[in-house]
Amino acid sequence: MSLGNPLDRVPWWVWVPLLAPLALVFTVMLGWFPVVAGLIGWLVVRLLRQQPRRLSTPQVNELAGQPAEVIEPILHTMSNEDLCRLWENSSRAVRSAYLPASISSHVRLRQALLDEMERRDPEAMDRWLADRPDQSDPRTYIDES
Incomplete structure (x- = not known):
């Protein structure tokens, strides 16, 4: 900061x-x-x-709880690597959240992440979801293509 x-x-x-x-x-x-x-x-x-501000990858807690019209344009501009990193961080955030509103906002963020990854590479996402997505990283499937 x-x-x-x-x-x-x-x-x-x-x-x-x-x-x-x-x-x-x-x-x-x-x-x-x-x-x-x-x-x-x-x-x-x-x-x-x-001074110009550096664009950085938004953090999970910055995006969670934002409306879809705020999240979607940000996700459209992110690289595949940043999306996968955000996916990984959001899975940790969901596991550590304990308030229902917090869990719900993180789940909505993860849904937006899934939608964006699906939009970019539907075949890779189908392969990833056919495997056990809770045990693997989407990076390996998205990078294969």
Whole structure:
């Protein structure tokens, strides 16, 4: 998690009432140092916000519980390797979940994963499901094709 992510969520109007009195008090007490330090900090935050963000593979808990219209476009852009990795992580998440709502959201994510893998390579998925899918990894079937 980078420093810019939490700061992006905070609107500008929250910072002004917090920083204005502090800047005034510190300027009166310490001179111009706080003003200069605040300007430098502001510039650093602006530069961090302008940096392009790396696209990473979404985590299971980030996707679980999202509606299908959010999950499906993300899965369409993922590679086969990322889909299989997400499948593996979601199986661990389902086994460790204990709340019914959590289990249900993970199951819906796994259904979306199955649908996407089926859309990409139906023959490989048929072979995988004909074997024991609980004992094997879909990577071996998807990569064979």
